[in-house]
Amino acid sequence: MANELRPCPCDIGDKFDYGGRGQEVQIEHIRAYVSKPSASTDKAVIVIHDIFGWQLPNTRYMADMLTANGYIAICPDFFVGQEGWKPSNDWASFDDWLKTRQASKIDKEVDVVLKYLKEQCGVKDIGAIGFCWGGAAVQHLMLKNPHLKTGVSLYGVIRFFDERSTLLHPTFFIFAENDHIIPLEQVTELEQKLKQNCKVDYKVKIYPGQTHGFVHRKREDINPQDKPYIEEGRKDMINWLNKYM
Template sequence: MANESRPCPCDIGDRFDYGGRGQEIQIEHIKAYVCKPPASTGKAVIVIHDIFGWQLPNTRYMTDMLAANGYVAICPDFFVGQEAWKPSNDWATFDEWRKTRNASKIDKEVDVTLKYLSEQCGAKKTGAIGFCWGGAAVHHLMLKNPHLKAGVSLYGVIKFFEDSYSLLHPTFFIFGEKDDIIPLEQVTLLEQKLKENCKVDHEVKIYPGQTHGFVHRKREDINPQDKPFIEEGRKDMINWLNKYL
């Protein structure tokens, strides 16, 4: 169970040994990792990283996966040069660290990224996906940003957005059944509140036996029992984007 000494279980799983097929670029005041599909489709996805930042190989792996499915995929540095969290850091300092990196304070960076995607990549429809910290950021964007068309929030911390359910765009929420930081009662309440308040298409899905970070923090071969759910989560993410972008 997550506690004061270990308030986030984001270190569950593996740091992939993966270099990436895209490239690092500079867009105005932020750096970003971008990977493009072989042919332009006019569709793009902004990938929002977890606490381990924009250079985490796992997140680049997912970014490249989106590009392989026909999207210009871009993962900006939403910490804007501030250091990402390191597994070796003292977890007792985590809450103070997180206060300086607010998942609701990314609008300027998103606007810069949307401008780049439109002007430099020919994007006509753009969505957003995010993991953990980034999942909470997607929730924020789906409430606020009129220019995005769809979102997928993967194990975004629900408590950051209590009483925020009037989504502007179709949003898919992915959770693991065994996620210590996001209790199932919070997920159930989210689903209930969305049904009562949300007028756009949405879905909340719980994946049996899965822990925090399972879609991007576990290799497919980490455990034969996990493999179907890891693959299902990734497929669901792609299918949602395909449906609305």
């Protein structure tokens, strides 16, 4: 479990035993996991992984969940060949590790993915969701990238917002009440900034009793008291995407 003694911004949680229904593809210089529904669609969601990388079964499980709801889902390797974080790594090296994998430095890769989705998959509407590191990346994209329709940032460390920040797209922010990495006072401050500056729809929601990573890093059958919030978070994510895409 993540705590204040570790600089890790993602709960290690549970690693799902899940193989995935999609396939891995090469898109220019990026590897990606792509999952497509049986019926044709012109809507896609970019799934941005956490610090454990694009091959984590949990993230592919979430991508396939999107596909079950009618979306093409693509989870690119935004670390571009660099290894994801491993629980066995020395936490003292985490800050240096993170410097070479910045959530605000994914624009080149996002452009490649957008081109692929539009030219190879016939996609017109594209959204983005992200977990932890990926949640921060979604925040960056919602502030900077004009080509996306909407985004869902799940427990992304709040680092890109200031008094002048203006969202370009409707954005849903999911946070956990008991997240030691993202204190509730930071969430309150984010809400104040959004209220002052935001001209598009947004929502900030805090899920009671939950810890960082709960939507994709907790198994529903481990703690019965967590199950309703895990399911609620996933349903809320899907409903937001459906509303704006």
